[in-house]
Structure formats: C-alpha cells, structure tokens
Amino acid sequence: MGRIHVLPEHVANKIAAGEVVERPASVVKELLENSLDAGATHIRIQVEAGGKKVIQITDDGCGMSRDDALLAFERHATSKIRNAEDLLTVATLGFRGEALPSIAAVSRLRLETRAAEEAAGTILEINGGKILRVEEAGLPNGTSITVRDLFFNTPARKKFLKAESTELSHIASLVTHYALAHPDKHFELHSATSSVLVAPAVGDRGQRIYQVFGKEVLDRLIPVAALQPLERIGLPQPPPWRRAEEKEKDDAEDSVEQREKSFGELRVHGFVSKPEIQKLNRNSIYVFVNGRLVRDRLIQHALIEAYRNIIPPTVFPVVLLFLEMPSGEVDVNVHPSKTEVRFRQQTAVHDSVRDSVRAVLMKARPVPQFTKQIDAHPTASPSLTPGTRAATVDIAAWRALYAPAVPPGFALQPPVVPPATERLHFGNETISVEANAAVALALIPEPPIPADGCASAIPIEPEPPADLPPSLGSLKPLGQVRESFILAVNHEGLWIIDQHVAHERVLFERVLKQRTMRKVESQRLLMPPIVELTPAQQAVFAEISDELAANGFEVEPFGARSVAVKISPAGIEGLQIESMLHELLDQITREEQALNVDKLRFRIAASIACHAAIKVNMPLEQNKMEWLIAELAKTECPMSCPHGRPVVLHYSLRDIQKAFKRI
Numbered sequence: 001m002g003r004i005h006v007l008p009e010h011v012a013n014k015i016a017a018g019e020v021v022e023r024p025a026s027v028v029k030e031l032l033e034n035s036l037d038a039g040a041t042h043i044r045i046q047v048e049a050g051g052k053k054v055i056q057i058t059d060d061g062c063g064m065s066r067d068d069a070l071l072a073f074e075r076h077a078t079s080k081i082r083n084a085e086d087l088l089t090v091a092t093l094g095f096r097g098e099a100l101p102s103i104a105a106v107s108r109l110r111l112e113t114r115a116a117e118e119a120a121g122t123i124l125e126i127n128g129g130k131i132l133r134v135e136e137a138g139l140p141n142g143t144s145i146t147v148r149d150l151f152f153n154t155p156a157r158k159k160f161l162k163a164e165s166t167e168l169s170h171i172a173s174l175v176t177h178y179a180l181a182h183p184d185k186h187f188e189l190h191s192a193t194s195s196v197l198v199a200p201a202v203g204d205r206g207q208r209i210y211q212v213f214g215k216e217v218l219d220r221l222i223p224v225a226a227l228q229p230l231e232r233i234g235l236p237q238p239p240p241w242r243r244a245e246e247k248e249k250d251d252a253e254d255s256v257e258q259r260e261k262s263f264g265e266l267r268v269h270g271f272v273s274k275p276e277i278q279k280l281n282r283n284s285i286y287v288f289v290n291g292r293l294v295r296d297r298l299i300q301h302a303l304i305e306a307y308r309n310i311i312p313p314t315v316f317p318v319v320l321l322f323l324e325m326p327s328g329e330v331d332v333n334v335h336p337s338k339t340e341v342r343f344r345q346q347t348a349v350h351d352s353v354r355d356s357v358r359a360v361l362m363k364a365r366p367v368p369q370f371t372k373q374i375d376a377h378p379t380a381s382p383s384l385t386p387g388t389r390a391a392t393v394d395i396a397a398w399r400a401l402y403a404p405a406v407p408p409g410f411a412l413q414p415p416v417v418p419p420a421t422e423r424l425h426f427g428n429e430t431i432s433v434e435a436n437a438a439v440a441l442a443l444i445p446e447p448p449i450p451a452d453g454c455a456s457a458i459p460i461e462p463e464p465p466a467d468l469p470p471s472l473g474s475l476k477p478l479g480q481v482r483e484s485f486i487l488a489v490n491h492e493g494l495w496i497i498d499q500h501v502a503h504e505r506v507l508f509e510r511v512l513k514q515r516t517m518r519k520v521e522s523q524r525l526l527m528p529p530i531v532e533l534t535p536a537q538q539a540v541f542a543e544i545s546d547e548l549a550a551n552g553f554e555v556e557p558f559g560a561r562s563v564a565v566k567i568s569p570a571g572i573e574g575l576q577i578e579s580m581l582h583e584l585l586d587q588i589t590r591e592e593q594a595l596n597v598d599k600l601r602f603r604i605a606a607s608i609a610c611h612a613a614i615k616v617n618m619p620l621e622q623n624k625m626e627w628l629i630a631e632l633a634k635t636e637c638p639m640s641c642p643h644g645r646p647v648v649l650h651y652s653l654r655d656i657q658k659a660f661k662r663i
C-alpha cells in the first residue's frame with residue numbers, strides 16, 4: 001500500500017488556519033475586511049477577554065443568501081474572483097476564499113446574515129469546522145459573525161496567545177488603522193468593560209485623526225498629497241498569453257494622451273510625523289495600498305530615505321500613508337495573510353513615495369518645541385501623544401498603539417516601554433517631566449491668573465499657523481549658553497541654537513551644492529598628514545577614492561598601509577583629517593547594503609561638515625552668531641543636522657506667556 005494520502009478537509013482547514021489565523025487580531029482583520037468588501041458603512045466590533053473568548057462583528061453590508069452562507073465556509077469559496085486572470089486585477093481585500101473556513105476550523109462560530117433582497121435571514125452554527133445548525137430567522141439586513149473560544153481545539157496554538165490586554169491592544173490598533181483608512185464609515189470597538197473606539201463617519205482623514213487621537217496628534221503630523229502619472233517605462237512584459245492582446249489594444253489607441261491615460265496614476269497621500277517624533281522601531285509606520293494594510297519593505301525603505309538626514313538613522317517616524325494605483329499595478333497574491341504586496345513598477349512607486357514625503361518635510365521645516373523636544377527623545381518616547389479624547393478612545397489601548405514593538409506580521413502591539421523621566425532645571429527648582437507630551441503639557445495646566453494690575457502687558461498675538469516655516473531670518477542673537485548654544489529672539493519667542501550642528505547643516509548643504517557643481521573648496525596642506533589605514537579601511541578607500549577626490553581631497557599612497565593627504569576640503573586640518581577619514585571608512589565598512597552614489601555623497605558631505613564645523617565650547621562674537629543664523633536660515637532644512645539631531649529649539653511666545661500664567 002502506498003504511503004501518501006490526501007488529508008481530510010477538516011485537517012486541511014486547520015493547517016490553513018495556522019497561516020491565516022495567528023491571533024484574535026487576525027480574526028478581526030479577516031472579518032473586518034469581509035465587511036468592507038461587502039460594502040458596509042457601519043461596523044461594530046465587540047470583544048471579550050482580548051478576543052480570546054468572544055469576537056463579534058456586525059455590519060450593514062450586502063449580507064448573504066442561505067446558499068451563499070453555507071458555501072462561504074467551503075475552502076476556496078469566494079464571490080470576489082472567478083478565474084486566474086482576475087487575480088491580476090483584484091480590487092477587493094479578500095480573494096482567496098480561505099478566511100471563513102479557516103476561522104471556523106479553530107473556533108465555535110455563529111453566523112447571522114440576511115441579504116437585502118431576501119425575505120428571511122440565515123443562522124448558521126459551526127463548531128471546530130463541523131456544521132451544527134442551519135436555520136431560517138427574521139434578521140436585519142447585513143451580517144453578524146460571532147467567534148467564540150478561539151483555538152479551543154488547537155491547545156498548542158492557544159498557548160502562544162498573550163495577555164488579554166496585549167491581544168486587545170493588537171485589535172485596537174488594527175481597528176483604529178482601518179478606521180483611519182475609511183473615514184467615511186462608522187466604526188465601533190467595544191470590550192466587555194469599555195468603549196475602545198467610537199468613530200462615526202466624517203468628511204476626511206484629517207477629521208478622522210482629530211476624532212480618534214485629538215488635536216495634539218494632528219498638529220504633529222504633516223499632510224502628504226501627491227499624484228504621479230504612471231508610465232509604461234519600466235513595466236515588465238505582460239505574460240506571454242496576454243502579449244498579442246495587449247499589442248492589439250495599444251495599436252487601437254491612437255493618441256499619446258489616450259495611451260498615458262490608460263496606465264493610470266499613482267496617488268500618494270496621508271500623514272507623516274514632524275522630525276520631533278522619533279520612534280524606536282517601525283511599528284508606527286502604517287501603509288495602505290489600495291485600501292489594504294500591508295507591511296512593505298520597499299515603502300519602508302522609501303520612507304527612511306525621505307527622512308534621511310532629518311532624523312537620526314536609528315529612529316523611525318510615525319507614518320499613515322495611503323497609496324492608490326490601478327489594481328493591475330500591484331500583485332496582492334504574495335502572502336498567506338495578504339499582508340504583503342508586490343508592485344509592478346517598484347522603482348516608480350519607491351521614488352514617488354520618497355520624493356513626495358521628502359518634499360513636504362522640507363517645506364514644513366518644523367522646529368522642535370522646547371517641551372516637546374523632551375518627550376521626543378528616542379529613548380523616551382513611548383507613544384504618539386495621547387490626546388484628551390477619553391470619551392471616545394480608551395487611553396490605555398491607543399497609548400499602546402504607538403508603543404514600540406516588533407511582533408511579526410500584524411502583531412501590531414509591543415511591550416510598552418515605561419515612560420522615562422527627564423529633568424528640566426529652572427534656577428533652583430527642578431521640574432520633573434514624564435516623557436509623554438500630555439504630561440509635558442501638564443506643566444502648565446492651571447487656568448491663567450485673573451487680570452490684575454500687573455497682568456498681560458504683552459499683547460497676546462495669535463499663534464502663527466503650524467504649517468508655516470519658522471522665520472529664522474529675523475532672529476537676533478543675545479549671547480551664548482556655556483559658549484555652545486546661541487540664545488536668540490524674534491517675535492515668535494525664544495530660540496536656542498546648537499552652534500555646532502547649525503554650522504554642520506550649513507556646511508553640509510554647501511558641500512553638496514559645490515560637489516554637484518564640481519567646485520568643492522579645498523586647501524593645500526603645508527605638512528601633508530600621514531593617515532594609516534587598516535586592510536578593511538584600505539579596501540573601502542580604494543572604492544571611494546574618486547568620490548573623495550571630487551570632494552576636495554588629494555591623496556597619495558605613502559608606504560604599504562598609509563596615505564598622505566596633500567589637499568583637503570576647506571576647514572579640515574591636521575588631526576581632523578585623520579579622524580574624519582577613519583570615521584567615514586569605518587562607517588561605510590559597517591554599512592549592510594552597498595552604498596549608492598547619492599548615499600556616498602551624503603556621507604562624505606556630512607562627514608566634512610561635521611569635522612569642519614565650529615565646535616561647542618567656543619566663544620562667538622556677535623557678528624559670527626549673526627552670520628551663522630543668517631546662513632542657517634538660508635538652508636533647505638534648518639531644523640536638523642545631517643545626522644538627524646535637532647539644530648534649533650523653540651520656546652514660543654505663547655509657551656512663555658502660559659508659563660508666566662499670562663494666558
């Protein structure tokens with residue numbers, strides 16, 4: 001007798017469930033996506049014990065007839081595609097016909113559904129994949145699915161589930177982000193004890209963010225909106241059986257405009273955080289492609305590129321990005337839980353995301369505010385500001401939304417880092433500030449002192465709109481703190497400028513510009529310093545020597561292991577040359593991926609700037625401070641140094657007035 005046999009369907013379903021259903025949040029994801037595909041406008045989710053005991057999703061979508069309801073629990077039963085060709089243009093979130101049978105295989109499930117056109121609804125009960133009951137019933141239009149005792153028949157899987165609060169926060173994160181993606185729909189998430197999210201339909205995503213997180217969070221995000229026509233260039237050949245057909249179509253289209261139109265557009269929109277928000281990992285980056293929440297390396301890379309030299313390379317921004325493109329441009333059938341996609345025109349998508357995000361960051365030129373800078377410290381940033389909207393959102397649940405973590409796939413919720421505490425010293429007093437903006441702002445919570453004889457002599461000016469670039473040009477320097485930080489004022493308040501990083505930013509942009517024009521300022525050295533190199537450094541040196549030459553270095557071999565530097569970029573001399581070269585070569589050795597030309601130029605320019613810039617602990621005369629501020633104001637990105645550290649802190653007039661209780 002042969003050794004091979006086909007597994008019974010209930011076993012196959014359990015195996016499929018292993019891929020599709022990882023935890024309660026995966027069940028919510030599948031059911032939520034089904035409701036959205038069914039055209040629901042009102043979705044209510046109720047969970048108990050973090051979804052381990054009960055998950056119930058009720059929608060007002062198209063519902064199902066009795067036959068469809070039964071069929072829906074067969075494997076590979078779907079209403080969303082008909083043939084393999086349809087796979088190339090999937091426009092729905094589901095298409096595999098696997099979710100419902102997989103969930104039903106590992107839980108006790110009850111379905112109540114009625115299609116609008118049917119007189120009666122259907123109730124269906126399934127226990128571990130076995131149908132227990134099917135009956136007709138009077139039901140409202142739409143579908144309600146209740147999933148109880150998840151993994152009751154797969155105890156090994158059950159053991160992997162985390163604490164109820166953790167599972168609930170995964171669900172909260174997921175539902176919140178789907179709510180952000182669909183502001184025109186009503187979402188509710190309730191646990192046994194509280195309403196985690198109640199979000200009635202609103203007009204747009206900005207309003208949704210305000211509704212869910214509050215003004216504080218919205219103020220810390222910058223909107224992105226870009227549109228790019230997609231071209232045929234770079235498109236891979238269609239599959240062989242479609243080539244003749246496509247050619248015919250192309251030939252039939254006579255005008256160029258018509259042709260361009262048929263390739264469609266790539267729309268990139270959403271929100272990205274100001275540089276002051278710095279997260280420890282990528283878990284606050286949410287990307288939706290054609291309405292589908294995905295984890296995509298290409299987009300993550302594009303985002304990191306966009307923030308390059310704006311935030312340090314070890315931290316990450318908060319991003320809510322929506323990409324829309326013709327469905328034929330994206331292959332959604334590459335991952336069992338549909339959380340990854342593949343783009344047909346990878347480079348076009350990557351560059352478009354990078355450029356549109358970079359452009360808004362440059363335009364907004366946000367400057368960290370004094371108090372906010374403290375909570376934005378990379379090691380002390382457990383959440384994107386909790387808002388004050390406890391009425392609609394459970395604080396603990398959404399606080400968890402933006403906490404650092406890295407479970408794979410849509411394990412969206414991590415262990416929460418306890419808030420760090422930093423201290424601000426004002427004279428003899430020490431004010432303790434918890435690393436969380438709500439608390440930081442609570443520094444000044446009391447109502448203003450009622451007007452009396454000495455009240456408000458300073459006119460209260462309206463705050464400039466948050467999206468205006470700061471007017472550094474009008475700053476007047478007052479002096480230095482410890483000969484390191486320049487204090488300056490203008491009508492917008494008090495500014496503190498780190499003199500080293502400010503000069504670094506000025507030089508960085510100058511070197512890059514000069515490099516593009518092949519005119520980097522350099523100097524001949526009277527005593528050429530000899531720099532010894534390790535074998536690894538030598539290898540890198542050989543690779544980048546042309547680029548170093550283009551940046552103002554003239555270097556000659558000097559013995560087997562050393563080089564003599566005869567000409568160096570302006571401002572770097574003596575020992576600085578050696579430390580700059582060593583740092584640069586070591587940094588490139590540590591790079592995981594091969595450096596492209598652009599990155600290499602950035603690295604070298606940043607390195608020259610860092611070594612040539614004025615240092616801290618250096619007294620500066622008034623005219624030097626004025627010059628530095630004027631030069632900084634002219635840079636493209638005055639708010640952060642090439643390594644991503646802040647250059648300027650701002651204490652607005654409003655903050656000052658508040659602190660003195662004048663408003």
Ligand SMILES: Nc1ncnc2c1ncn2[C@@H]1O[C@H](COP(=O)(O)OP(=O)(O)OP(=O)(O)O)[C@@H](O)[C@H]1O
Nearest residue numbers: 034038063072078079094095096097098099100143
């Ligand atoms: N809430 C719902 N309202 C109406 N129809 C539904 C609902 N949920 C499921 N269905 C129907 O049941 C079918 C099977 O659902 P299931 O989630 O198993 O597969 P799918 O969504 O087609 O694909 P995938 O496995 O990729 O999710 C769907 O194609 C849809 O027709």
Ligand SMILES: [Mg+2]
Nearest residue numbers: 030034094099
């Ligand atoms: Mg589905």
